Amino acid sequence: MKKNEATASLTIREFLQQFSTDEACLEHLFSVRFGQGHVCPKCERKSNWFRFKAERAYACQWCGHHLHPTVGTPFEDSRTPLQLWFYAIYLFTTSRHGVPAKELERQLGVTYKTAWRMADLIRKHMEFVDGEFPLFGEVEVDETYVGVALMEFADVARRIKRLSLSCCNVRDR
Numbered sequence: 001m002k003k004n005e006a007t008a009s010l011t012i013r014e015f016l017q018q019f020s021t022d023e024a025c026l027e028h029l030f031s032v033r034f035g036q037g038h039v040c041p042k043c044e045r046k047s048n049w050f051r052f053k054a055e056r057a058y059a060c061q062w063c064g065h066h067l068h069p070t071v072g073t074p075f076e077d078s079r080t081p082l083q084l085w086f087y088a089i090y091l092f093t094t095s096r097h098g099v100p101a102k103e104l105e106r107q108l109g110v111t112y113k114t115a116w117r118m119a120d121l122i123r124k125h126m127e128f129v130d131g132e133f134p135l136f137g138e139v140e141v142d143e144t145y146v147g148v149a150l151m152e153f154a155d156v157a158r159r160i161k162r163l164s165l166s167c168c169n170v171r172d173r
C-alpha cells in the first residue's frame, strides 16, 4: 500500500473535528469512563449527567454529586490542555517512527520538559495497551506497510479510547 496524502489528511481532519476543543475531549473522557446512565456512586440511582461548567465535572440529575472524568488519569494534574494531550496521543498512534519529545515541543508549542513528560507517559501507556495482546511465535512483518499513518479514524479513536481507559486503570490501582 502506498502512502496516500489525501487519506492521511482526511484522517487528521476527522480527528480534529471530533476533538476540536477541550470540552469535546472532556466529553469523550466522560463517555468512555462513565457515560449517560452511569449509576451515581452517592445516591445509587441511574442518572443523566449534566456538565457542571465551573469545574471539569458532570453532575448527577438526582443529588448533584459530581463526577470528574480526568481524576485518576495523567490529565488530572496537568495544566496542559486536554486537546493537546489528545493530539499528542494521536501523533503517537499515527506515527510510523515514534514521536520524539522535541517534535512534540515543536508541534504543541509547549516546553521541552512538558513535551518530554507527555511523551514518557504516553509511551508507557501505549506499552501497557499494546502489551495486552503480545505477539508470539514466528511473526512475519509485511515490509510495505506496518505503520498506522493510514489507519482508519475509527481505529485511532478506539486506540485513544483504550489509552484513556488504560490511563485510568493504571492510576486507579
Ligand SMILES: [Zn+2]
Pocket (backbone or CB within 6 Å): 040, 041, 042, 043, 044, 045, 047, 060, 061, 062, 063, 064, 065
Ligand atoms: Zn446522585
